[in-house]
Amino acid sequence: QGYQVVYAQRTKRHQESWLKKLPAFLYYRILKHLADVEIPIDTGDFCLMDRCVVDVLNKMPETNRYIRGLRAWVGFKQTAIKFEREPRFAGDIQYTFAKSLALAINGLVSFSKVPLRLSTYVGLFAACVALLMACLVLYWRIFYPDSPLTGLATIIMAIFFLGAVQLVSIGILGEYIGRIYEEVKGRPLYTLSEVAGFEDKN
Template identity: 45%
Template sequence: MNSFVTYSFVIPFMNEEAVLPALLERITALMDKIDGISEVVFVDDGSRDQSAVIVAEYTAQDPRIKMIRLSRNFGHQVAVTAGLNTVCGKAVIIMDADLQDPPEVVHDLIAKWQEGYEIVHAQRRAREGETRFKKFTASLYYRILSQLSSVEIPRDVGDFRLVDSKVIQAIKSMPERDRFLRGMFAWVGFRQTIVQFDRPERVAGETKYPFKKMLRLAMDGVVGFSDAPLRLALWLGALVSLGAMTYGAYIFAMALFTDELIDGWASTIVILSFLSGMNLLISGVIGLYVGRIHNESKQRPLYFVTESIGVAEVVQMPSSNRVSNG
């Protein structure tokens, strides 16, 4: 790998043939303007259209453009990780391929990095072209995560950021399988700051993060960086137990001191149904954490690379707890 590279771009993509030509033109123009040697590594996360063909054509024209192809769709967070394991720049810029992360904002990210910051987050100030429901759920998600997480995760920040190479080495030492990079970058510390930008609407194609995937990402964030669900389950269990004991004491007192017969069929059914629901809820919360432990214990590699273009060395995420830095 070229140890003299200053800026490395990591851009994962899946089925983005409609937007890639425009992105490649803007990325190339950006690299022409910034000082220092640059490279961009596109990570094909299991595309089924002509996306990889389009990128391959550009790699033949410009040696700064490179690509690795994963053996299947492993997910956005894993695709970003594959890119981080491949690049060698002193500063790494992570951005999506849909042009909702404008390449021109990178100038502002670089300026903050040159001031000495090691992580520069791009914070969405406005969201164009999104429904009210999408904006509401996104806002709610970030605020809930901020309250529940054990680390301070910046609000309204996606994966668009600039990261110093020292931080990349720290991230490489964290081989967990259920990856939530936003939380991981917040957890490692270092000097962090924010650059705000207005997020444009998607130029073409369809979002690769529908509500189902956003919900899964939210669960990864909460479970991976907070034990609040477990503590909530504990307090709910204690509260329900206290309520049951209180009601039991009331029944005992009524039977002991009065002749009034308490009809308990309806109340018993309601209480049993409630307790059963609470039991299932708490079991489900515990199951989420047990499932993550099981996933970690299998120690499978995060991804497999089937093809690399323009990349001198591809680092696979190993199956052991030791992470190779190449």
């Protein structure tokens, strides 16, 4: 049917504990919502690719590769073959929890800017809390000038405000680091799936 990438997509995981199923289920859904590209859920690295797809992947200079994400990023015509993963009949599982966690982090930081912006979001939230605390302090100062809570609220407000300034500053640095990271990866601006009307394809 002209598909250039065919990958397998798990529909069920037989004889796996919920301690493994639940993190995997949550990870793929979180990555789907946070990633900059549409990465199919419940898929692995094994797939069939046309030579043109392989050539594009091989030309990418980055060495820390998350194949499932890169495969989605390059585009081309893709489809999934759904299957149920049966219990392992021989050998031991090579992917420990630590390796799975490292793979998950690699996929998230390679295709999402949300981790870099997390400190900005938290900082803005802390700033809103500090603003609310300032309004409460002002209210207590006017209507309850002798309340001991006024001094405590002022200290808490100052802590939240200073924390917000620090987190937003880190977030600004994160934005610049994110730009540098994108440039260092050196991914092409576009990929060619087919060349027509030119004798020399180079």
